[in-house]
Every structure is written in structure tokens, then in C-alpha cells.
Amino acid sequence: MTLPVNTRVEAAPNFLSNLDAAHQFFIVQDPDSASLRLRKLKAELREMVSILSWSPAAGHPARFMARRSAQARLRVEVVQKLAVDAGLPFLREYVVSSHVVLYAHSDVEVVLLAIKNQRQLVYCAE
Numbered sequence: 334m335t336l337p338v339n340t341r342v343e344a345a346p347n348f349l350s351n352l353d354a355a356h357q358f359f360i361v362q363d364p365d366s367a368s369l370r371l372r373k374l375k376a377e378l379r380e381m382v383s384i385l386s387w388s389p390a391a392g393h394p395a396r397f398m399a400r401r402s403a404q405a406r407l408r409v410e411v412v413q414k415l416a417v418d419a420g421l422p423f424l425r426e427y428v429v430s431s432h433v434v435l436y437a438h439s440d441v442e443v444v445l446l447a448i449k450n451q452r453q454l455v456y457c458a459e
Contacts, residue, residue, distance in 0.1 A: 340389045341442050342382045348434075348445040351457055352378075355432070355448065377429045378448075385427070389438040392427035397455075419444070 355374065359367035384391050397409065416424055421437035421444055428434075428451075435447045435456055447456035 340386050340438075340440070342385050342445070343443070344445040345447075347447055347457075351448045354457065355450070358450075374430065374432065378434070381427055381429050381434065385436070385438070385443045389440065389443050390423065390425065392425035392434070392436065395424040395426050395435060 352374075356367065356371045359370045363370075413424065416422055416437040419437065421439050421442060423438050424435065425438065426433050426435055429448075431451050432448050433451055434445055435449075436443055436445045438444070449456050
């Protein structure tokens with residue numbers, strides 16, 4: 334496998350909704366620092382995008398993929414099928430500060446699917 338020079342990185346609408354929800358949570362936690370915390374998170378996300386643009390497999394394999402329960406396997410099958418249907422067969426996670434980004438990728442494209450705080454149990458889909 335050769336590394337792509339300029340992998341296209343895009344954000345899915347769900348990712349953008351999750352980012353807005355994170356900002357709203359920052360406001361609830363501390364309105365005075367919410368804007369600063371959002372700017373910091375966005376700066377870290379820009380750095381992540383830069384890394385993913387030349388190394389789409391930079392994240393680690395999605396943790397939920399290893400779950401053994403029947404319900405978890407069904408969820409994995411559904412998400413994996415969506416990734417394959419979109420031509421993005423690999424699901425990975427990238428840790429950004431106290432957040433985890435779920436993304437799908439191929440050798441030439443990355444789609445940011447969701448973002449959650451590390452303390453959240455599951456990714457939110459809207």
C-alpha cells in the first residue's frame with residue numbers, strides 16, 4: 334500500500350451535529366470558557382485533519398469493533414456495511430484531547446463520522 338499524498342477529508346453532517354452538541358455542553362459546564370474550549374478543540378481537529386490527509390490509517394481500530402455480544406456484533410455489521418457501501422471499508426478512531434473521533438477511510442478518502450467525549454459510552458447519531 335502506498336501512502337496517498339492528499340487524501341480528501343470531509344465531515345459528515347452527524348459529525349458537525351456532534352461538534353455543536355459538544356459546544357452546547359461546554360456552555361452548560363462553564364459559559365465563560367466555552368468559546369475558548371471550542372476554539373482549542375477545533376484547532377486540535379484541524380491538526381488531526383492534517384495528519385489524516387497524508388496518513389488515513391493514523392487512528393487506531395474502532396474499539397467497539399471488538400465487542401463480542403450479539404447486539405454489538407449487529408451494530409458493527411450495520412456500521413461496517415455503511416462504510417463498505419460508501420467505498421470506505423475501514424473504521425478507525427482518533428483521540429483528540431478528551432474526545433474521540435470515529436471516521437471511515439479508504440486510501441484516498443476520509444469521512445469524519447462522529448465525535449464524542451471519552452466519558453461518553455456511545456457515539457450519538459442524529
